[in-house]
Amino acid sequence: MIRRTDFRVVEKEEQSLKAQPIHKHASPAWPSCLLRLAVMICVFASYAWTAYPSEAAGAEAVVPKNESNSEKVVYLSFDDGPGKHTREVLDILREEQVQATFFVLGEEAERYPELIQAAVEEGHALGNHTYNHHYDELYSDFKSFWKQVKQTEEIVNRITGFRPNLVRAPGGTYGHFDQNYFDLLELGGYTVMDWNVDSGDSKRKGVPAKEILRNATKVPSDTSSVIVLMHDGGAHAETVKALPGIIEYYRDHGYRFDTMNAENQPVQFRVHPEGKYKSRKAPGAEWVTEHVKANRNLWLTGKELKVEIGLAAATLKQGEFRVEDQRIMVPLRPFMKKFGGSIRWDVESRTATAVWKDRVIQADSVRGELKSTSASLSNDRTIQGAVQGQGGTIWVPLRELLELMGLDVSSLQSDESEWIVKANLPLAAALNFYLYRTI
Numbered sequence: 001m002i003r004r005t006d007f008r009v010v011e012k013e014e015q016s017l018k019a020q021p022i023h024k025h026a027s028p029a030w031p032s033c034l035l036r037l038a039v040m041i042c043v044f045a046s047y048a049w050t051a052y053p054s055e056a057a058g059a060e061a062v063v064p065k066n067e068s069n070s071e072k073v074v075y076l077s078f079d080d081g082p083g084k085h086t087r088e089v090l091d092i093l094r095e096e097q098v099q100a101t102f103f104v105l106g107e108e109a110e111r112y113p114e115l116i117q118a119a120v121e122e123g124h125a126l127g128n129h130t131y132n133h134h135y136d137e138l139y140s141d142f143k144s145f146w147k148q149v150k151q152t153e154e155i156v157n158r159i160t161g162f163r164p165n166l167v168r169a170p171g172g173t174y175g176h177f178d179q180n181y182f183d184l185l186e187l188g189g190y191t192v193m194d195w196n197v198d199s200g201d202s203k204r205k206g207v208p209a210k211e212i213l214r215n216a217t218k219v220p221s222d223t224s225s226v227i228v229l230m231h232d233g234g235a236h237a238e239t240v241k242a243l244p245g246i247i248e249y250y251r252d253h254g255y256r257f258d259t260m261n262a263e264n265q266p267v268q269f270r271v272h273p274e275g276k277y278k279s280r281k282a283p284g285a286e287w288v289t290e291h292v293k294a295n296r297n298l299w300l301t302g303k304e305l306k307v308e309i310g311l312a313a314a315t316l317k318q319g320e321f322r323v324e325d326q327r328i329m330v331p332l333r334p335f336m337k338k339f340g341g342s343i344r345w346d347v348e349s350r351t352a353t354a355v356w357k358d359r360v361i362q363a364d365s366v367r368g369e370l371k372s373t374s375a376s377l378s379n380d381r382t383i384q385g386a387v388q389g390q391g392g393t394i395w396v397p398l399r400e401l402l403e404l405m406g407l408d409v410s411s412l413q414s415d416e417s418e419w420i421v422k423a424n425l426p427l428a429a430a431l432n433f434y435l436y437r438t439i
């Protein structure tokens with residue numbers, strides 16, 4: 001459940017505890033050897049669902065059309081924290097074995113860094129909810145909104161080592177965002193997420209748990225992907241009380257619980273036609289280039305992925321790898337072939353077996369297990385829940401695969417056009433391999 005083995009991007013310059021400007025080049029330091037690409041790296045959904053909130057509520061029913069997948073998913077989301085009730089929320093989620101997404105405020109993250117850390121360690125996703133939630137600043141012009149997004153992003157990055165690129169607008173986008181806000185955030189590499197089920201826990205002070213439960217389980221018809229808005233800040237003790245019932249409802253109705261990521265199709269409210277932002281000035285082209293366009297380099301979006309193993313290298317183009325649940329996933333067969341491995345598929349057991357140097361790596365698509373055995377070393381290992389079979393292709397997480405290949409993953413670097421993962425055969429293993437082959 002705790003995705004400790006994920007990749008984590010750590011940019012060297014940002015390990016100092018100062019706010020930093022945007023970096024075009026990430027340096028290769030990732031001390032924990034983890035590269036949790038946060039939600040972030042990602043390739044964006046090619047289209048957005050348009051939501052039509054009721055005028056009165058400001059933001060209500062969202063009915064995503066053309067649901068291709070009949071599987072029901074619920075994304076529980078908590079805004080405005082971390083705060084007084086976050087720990088209780090985390091405890092309930094852990095007990096129920098459910099994961100959620102926390103849209104955090106920078107100023108609260110500064111106050112409770114341990115809760116940010118705990119949320120990540122317990123497998124939840126983080127999103128950016130700006131720094132201080134003040135509408136008058138955030139919606140005066142885009143530059144102010146941007147500044148707070150970056151400020152919060154730096155704070156989260158200092159605490160966790162990754163940058164969330166999910167953004168939720170305080171109060172929702174409806175009546176707040178003009179098209180320019182949407183466009184510029186997308187250009188900068190962010191995915192804006194509103195919601196389609198409002199628990200109503202912040203409609204007024206002290207909304208009772210019963211009412212929160214009722215609202216939080218009012219799913220619009222035709223919606224199989226539900227995003228529930230809740231709050232975990234100081235005044236939301238009733239939300240904590242309602243939470244077990246909310247989880248029970250979705251569980252009983254066959255929903256899968258998941259965390260949001262930037263690859264999800266965004267649920268976004270439409271732009272209010274007569275928003276009070278009519279007089280807003282859009283930022284100039286120069287500012288957009290310097291701040292927003294440059295920002296894209298922080299994510300994997302639009303880049304290729306180059307993997308170097310010792311002296312061998314292979315490049316995976318867009319579509320040849322993907323980022324999911326904060327992990328880089330690669331298709332096993334083409335990946336092993338690129339590095340001179342052999343692979344065969346056993347139809348009966350639905351298991352792929354790859355042979356690479358002295359390693360035998362098996363990907364069991366039924367059990368989801370990825371395991372390695374080696375003829376010369378006794379460090380066999382099994383990783384659960386790592387394998388996905390999809391349309392005849394076996395996808396596995398890159399980091400785990402490299403480890404099972406007996407490699408030390410040493411760095412991740414980025415330049416304008418690609419991400420580079422470097423891995424090396426440890427000296428001892430290389431020697432052992434040599435002996436094994438020569439005996």
Ligand SMILES: [Zn+2]
Nearest residue numbers: 079080170171
């Ligand atoms: Zn909020």
